[in-house]
Amino acid sequence: QVQLVESGGGSVQPGGSLRLSCVASGFAFSGLHMSWVRQAPGKGLEWVSSISSGGGTTSYADSVKGRFTISRDNAKNTLYLQMNSLKPEDTAVYYCAKGWGAVASSQTPDPGRGTQVTVSS
Numbered sequence: 001q002v003q004l005v006e007s008g009g010g011s012v013q014p015g016g017s018l019r020l021s022c023v024a025s026g027f028a029f030s031g032l033h034m035s036w037v038r039q040a041p042g043k044g045l046e047w048v049s050s051i052s053s054g055g056g057t058t059s060y061a062d063s064v065k066g067r068f069t070i071s072r073d074n075a076k077n078t079l080y081l082q083m084n085s086l087k088p089e090d091t092a093v094y095y096c097a098k099g100w101g102a103v104a105s106s107q108t109p110d111p112g113r114g115t116q117v118t119v120s121s
Contacts, residue, residue, distance in 0.1 A: 002026040004096050009115030016086050020115055022079040022096030030054075030074035035104030036081045038092035039114075047105040048094070049081065059101070063089070086119045093117075 008020040020036070035050040049060045049070040058070050069082040079096050093114040097104035 004098075004113065006094060006096055006113065006115040009094060009117045011118040011120065012086055013121050014087055014119055016119070017082070017084045018086065018117060020081040020083065020094055020117075024077045024079065024096070027098070029077040032098050033100040034072060034079045035097050035099060035101065036070060036079070036094060037097050037105045037107075038090075038094045038117075040089075040092040043092075045095075045105045045108075046092070047101055050100045050104065051079070052100075083117070086117075088119050088121075091117060091119050 003025045004022055006020060006022045008018060010018060012018055031053055033050055033052050036048040037045050038048050039045050047061055048064055049058065049068060051058050051070045051072055055072050060068060067085045071080045093116050095109045095114045097107050
């Protein structure tokens with residue numbers, strides 16, 4: 001059974017940092033590109049970042065470039081997103097997803113998944 005379990009969200013002030021984690025199970029994690037996507041209140045899923053299966057290639061949405069860093073530990077089946085210099089517009093529920101770019105953002109997360117990030121003063 002495929003499982004993706006996100007954690008690490010919280011409430012922070014603008015300029016703060018958070019590190020999200022996603023533990024994967026039930027599939028060959030090390031063989032797949034992985035991504036982070038997010039959904040702000042009242043909006044659709046937005047692609048945030050992707051990383052290649054081996055971790056050597058990454059890509060970021062312009063809105064987070066220079067502030068967020070995606071990484072992975074294939075030995076631990078875990079995906080990470082380091083988020084620095086957070087802005088109120090980063091407020092959303094964050095999900096990890098299999099695949100790259102639009103492939104990742106086209107997947108509908110199961111109810112109850114994701115980790116909430118709230119950036120507010």
